Amino acid sequence: MDEKPFEEPVLVRLEPLGPALPIHSTKKAVELLTDARWPSERGPRHRDAVDACLKVLDGHRSTLDARNALLEAAREAEILVAV
Template identity: 60%
Template sequence: MESEPDKRFQEPVMISLDQGGPIAVGSTRQATDLLLTQWPALRGPRHRDAVDACLKVQDGHRSTVDARNAFIEAAEEAGILAGESAH
């Protein structure tokens, strides 16, 4: 099985989790991993949308811009967006 491509964001998204300082999320693979394994307890509709967008980018059905924007919205929803990660 081929490993999925690492689709890079044009600019990283900065988030802040409990485990320390800010994290620069620079790709859909990294975003998907964080969304599925390290996300805070609050997983609302924006979290679900971000997971969907990131997975669709990996399949070639969405753009990295869509995934980045969805990830930003999920981070805002969870209260973990750090810095100025503008749309």
């Protein structure tokens, strides 16, 4: 499966003192969004991001859509480190 890379990574931190994780592609974004370490309270931006990423992997949306949706979900979950 094509990873559908982002032009720029999104940096997130799943644990307060943990390392910043660079998310470089739509495939990695889906893995992150469905990871058990994602904060347990998953809001509407999380659902939107999963949907956007899956549509990108199916060829129906752009990688920019997936990246932007991931940014919003990470902000909502308060795990965004840098854009």
